[in-house]
Amino acid sequence: MANSAWSEKIHKLLCRMNNFYLPGSCRADCCKFEIDGVQVGWIPPHVASLLTRYPEVFCPPRDGAVSLCHSLDTYERRSKAVDAVLQTLRQNGSLTCLKGWRDEKFSVMPKFSDPPLLWMERAATSLFGIKRFGVHINGYTVSDSGEVSMWLARRSPTKQTYPGLLDNVAAGGLAAGVGIKHTLVKECQEEACIPAAIAEKAQPVTTVSYTYEDEEGVFVESQFVFDLELPLEFKPRVGDGEVQDFYLLPIDKVKELLASDDFKPNSAMVVLDFLIRHSFIEPDTEPFYQEFVAGLHQTL
Incomplete structure (x- = not known):
């Protein structure tokens, strides 16, 4: 895919996920x-x-x-x-x-x-x-030669929302009275069988915020984002049935998939933020760099 076509698709995704701010909303x-x-x-x-x-x-x-x-x-x-x-x-x-x-x-x-x-x-x-607040975890590995790969989940076909789409390795909404780190460890264990001893090493890195409307109402959302470097020998496993499979993919492939219809939209935003923070997307070569950064951090 040509870089300009990829950039346009990602820009459209961010506009859609922030359409509450647009004229005509x-x-x-x-x-x-x-x-x-x-x-x-x-x-x-x-x-x-x-x-x-x-x-x-x-x-x-x-x-x-x-x-x-x-x-x-x-x-x-x-x-x-x-x-x-x-x-x-x-x-x-x-x-x-x-x-x-x-x-x-x-x-x-x-x-x-x-x-x-x-x-x-x-x-x-x-x-x-x-x-609404949630927790999303970027699970990734770094090879001995320094190559970064990312673990992605494929959502269960029976999920109530976005069935069958690609997702972060683990994620979940913040229920009333439950803390962020507790939710992170719980979702890692339940969805991906990541032991607490590993999940607790996740680093809080940012929030990704956006507001969109659809026929069901107005969605004002902010995700607490964590990066979790997983051991090279570790493989996530299907836990509570919310996920049907896991894939370890090179970053170039992950970037390509972001612009497809195969990715849960807000999870694609979380991965996009990872790519920016880890310099896989750079301002000298990405014409929409500023729009990407702004679109990931829109707050009312």
């Missing part, structure tokens, strides 16, 4: 989602109209914002009240994202370092444009 029509006057999300118009049916939980839209009722003044009360609404919306079946209900609790807060204001079912977070 629903951003101008979204309501801010506020709790005690602090914004924690973005509610698309079709969702805001549904929430008016639940005035005991959500105040009517005012000044471009939907707020939780002030009587819901604790973490527990907010979480219970919002979950009851979501369970009702799930029963009537009109919102497709709720058909993927996971029974996973995600924390809702303005910034990651802030105390959570409530928890929300993971499948519903896109209805409120809640910031």
Whole structure:
């Protein structure tokens, strides 16, 4: 593939994963989602109209914002009240994202370092444009001659999202109340049978952040990224069934695959960031270098 064609495809991927910022997105029509006057999300118009049916939980839209009722003044009360609404919306079946209900609790807060204001079912977070956090691990090897290769996972064909696509060696969402390093070790063990003694050597290197919209809502996501150099003799193994296979590939092949439709989009972004940080993509030869860097670190 010609370098210019590869660059164009990667640039389009980053634009797609940040389409909430582009002209023509629903951003101008979204309501801010506020709790005690602090914004924690973005509610698309079709969702805001549904929430008016639940005035005991959500105040009517005012000044471009939907707020939780002030009587819901604790973490527990907010979480219970919002979950009851979501369970009702799930029963009537009109919102497709709720058909993927996971029974996973995600924390809702303005910034990651802030105390959570409530928890929300993971499948519903896109209805409120809640910031979602996860952990992604770049598993790689360095040969005796210095050649870098990367371990990629092939997602199970039965996965709820992006079935059968290429992925990082391990990754997972941050559930409410669970730490980053704990999630990293757990996902490495469960998905790739990487022992804790190896997983704990992973180095935190950056975050990759982006915001996109689709028919299911607004996805405001930030991934905590780790690099994990794996021993040359170690081979990841299929663990909990979320992955069907693992491949150890040279970096040139990994780079080529990034521009294909065979890669989970946000995981492709994580690998792109690895290629930039390890100087496999350089500003003298990559015309979109600045756009790549900016597109990997978009925050609202």
